[in-house]
Amino acid sequence: MMWFSKLNIERLLALLHKITGWTILGYLIVHVIFVNRLAHGELTEPEIFKYFLVLIGSVVVFHAMNGIRIILIETGHLIPKHHMEEPWIYYKPHRIYIWIMIIVTILSFFIGLYMVIK
Amino acid sequence: MKSYEAQTPKLACKTLIVNGKKEITIEPMDNFPVIKDLIVDLDSVYRKMNKIIPRVTPPEEVIQGKAETRLKPEDQKELWSFAQCIICGLCYSACPVVETNKDFLGPAVLAMVYRFSADPRDTLGKKRLEIVDDPIIGIWNCRVAGSCSFVCPRNVDPSLAIQRLKEMCIK
Numbered sequence: 184m185m186w187f188s189k190l191n192i193e194r195l196l197a198l199l200h201k202i203t204g205w206t207i208l209g210y211l212i213v214h215v216i217f218v219n220r221l222a223h224g225e226l227t228e229p230e231i232f233k234y235f236l237v238l239i240g241s242v243v244v245f246h247a248m249n250g251i252r253i254i255l256i257e258t259g260h261l262i263p264k265h266h267m268e269e270p271w272i273y274y275k276p277h278r279i280y281i282w283i284m285i286i287v288t289i290l291s292f293f294i295g296l297y298m299v300i301k
Numbered sequence: 302m303k304s305y306e307a308q309t310p311k312l313a314c315k316t317l318i319v320n321g322k323k324e325i326t327i328e329p330m331d332n333f334p335v336i337k338d339l340i341v342d343l344d345s346v347y348r349k350m351n352k353i354i355p356r357v358t359p360p361e362e363v364i365q366g367k368a369e370t371r372l373k374p375e376d377q378k379e380l381w382s383f384a385q386c387i388i389c390g391l392c393y394s395a396c397p398v399v400e401t402n403k404d405f406l407g408p409a410v411l412a413m414v415y416r417f418s419a420d421p422r423d424t425l426g427k428k429r430l431e432i433v434d435d436p437i438i439g440i441w442n443c444r445v446a447g448s449c450s451f452v453c454p455r456n457v458d459p460s461l462a463i464q465r466l467k468e469m470c471i472k
Binding site for chain 1 (some may be wrong): 310397444447458460464
């Protein structure tokens, strides 16, 4: 329950990173089984599956961008050089990256949806 | 003990009750065994602290009085911020990793590791980095949730210290 208490956004991102990671792994396993069944002609691809793929695409984009954020932090590229008056999580480049990440994830969902509908 | 003011965990002794407008919940800190009522057992933190040799160990010549090491004012200013920890345990209470991995050294101890390892007068930095480079108890368990820094009443910023330690280990 600690994950859900009202704290900072990075905590939520850490939780989402975990969830999206397991989701991608689950998808890959189901994908291999599903394609195998398709190849053997035992299943047909339902129409709604395209929309599901759009969602998975956004999940992958979020997971990848958050992973890059963590790598940049751990290699010292997204943390301040000196101790700040406030917690480092408010470091401006870090905040900007988080906003870019959120925007790109939302955009990826709508672009995917547009491509499917089109 | 910790209090919840607007759902944000704080130390009860740092919570001001001004005019009673906000609802304040007082409860024992999370992730520690409760001894009685609001009192928790902080022994696990002290045991973890002992693992990392929590003291500056100068070179042998300095101990014998044959040489002298100096701390630059800028280094002193930087290290001072990380040395302000009062080991209150609130960062452990807020850390989502400590909740699931009781062996994780935790924010306060890792901030202490950075404080000593970054000290130019110290000689055990490499040894401490080997201890915290452990996959079970060490820095790589940190999920960069940043809650420790968010709740710290002394602005120690343990999360920044952990990220710096990761950087030091990578290099």
